Amino acid sequence: MHDATVTVSGAAVTPFNRRRDGTGLRDWAASAFDAALAMSDLHRGDIDALYVASESDFFHLQLNPASVLATELGLAGVSATRCEGGGASGQLAVHAALRAVQSGAARHVAVVGVDPSASSLPGDDIRTLYGFSFDAWTDGMTGLTSTALYALSYQAFTESHTVSDSDLATVTIQNRSNACHNPGAHLGRTDSAEDIANSPVIAHPYRRLHCSPLSDGAAALILSDTSHLPTTRKSAPRVVGAGAATDHMHLGARAKPGLFSAKTRAMQRACAEADVTPSAVNYAEIYDAYAGAQLQGIAALGLSGDVIRDLRAGRFAPNGACPINLSGGLMGQGAPVGATGVAQTATCALILEGRYHPDLQPQTLPQIALADTHGGICTTSAVTLLAQGARAA
């Protein structure tokens, strides 16, 4: 292996929301890419490859979007690949880009995640399509929704973890409260526990306010071989580990349907590559498609030996030892599926570098950050570890 160190030379996230301004997917992708490229101090001609994360042609009616975005972004001529793994699509694109740079096949790679999950189709149609994110012949045809499958998995989780409704409310309130300070967030809200308890039941125990919204938006990264960066960007944060794994596609075929085992395996692989343990992580963006999924994720990733105790003690709060989802997460910032994993990684890089939204930027810079994404009912997991450039040098 060429064994390059890989630096996040550029990172940008567009606002996530329901666009009503006449802009479309190409505008959002270009906006994110241009901002990331400007941050990198590189030029378009420096980019060797493009990886695009977009979950489904159903959302935007553009097959082969990577080839179209190559032209739209002024990159025609580069290799262009679309990466897809359901909700994990963005993080899988980050991994593909990382490996391209590590191998020496590319010096500078653009990653663009984008999806119009809010404005292009009625919400019920999008949710119907999401139902085919699981085995189409069993769960899909049966009409099992994403929320119902997550609700069943969360209930199984509560059999081995003593969790109360107030813990679900804590996660919900914390993520949406963080989102209030993120000017690009879709759903900054200040709901009370009572508001949450009074919102409609979608799939018990999940109520509407426990669920992430459907959003439009894009995010972009430039990943670079550190040795080929201008001096202004050589000390920027690095990607130091990446891991991905799968679990059985049927929740019912899993020995422990409440545990996100694929996440545990993915994290072990990422930590082995980074030569760290999960306890070294002091900032994380966790895949909170539902409030309970954030707790299941923290447990599976090994960020806590007792997730509920640490939640109640404030370990994951903005001023805690390991803040989680300062962006607001999927629940607060929003969830344009293909953009999600790219945005998580971008958020981690910006926070490590001290360049995040001023009201959310931790005063003490974290050393190791984790971006955690999954697809299906954690059927595909992909996690990425980032570190301060100085540490990895």
Next chain:
Amino acid sequence: MISYPLSLNYSLAPGWLEPFVSGLETGAALARKCDACAAVSFPPLRVCPCGATDATWVTLPGTARIELRTYGSDGAFGLVRFDGADTRATVRLVDIAPDEETGRIMASDAQRPMLCLTTMTAKEVSHG
């Protein structure tokens, strides 16, 4: 914004899953029994956890015990274990009361192979 209606009419072949899919249409639970280790999977698995691929289709009694359930505006669904199966299944719950712990598979009345569990008759419950 432009409006672009699109109607798609798929023809999907179930492939090796055909006995399972046909069973759902008639209300029968067709499972796969591994020829090597005798593990029974429902929904059926092409590759047994033991690694073997040779298996035999078997018809389960069609009754199941409900282990977890969820309900709300999305509908009622459960994680259940069909009698005779070593795996659990995610199903739609149809006319099953909150205190019912068991059910039986029902034929799909939709134009698609849904895996549905409905209430058992008193007679079936008493015969256990």
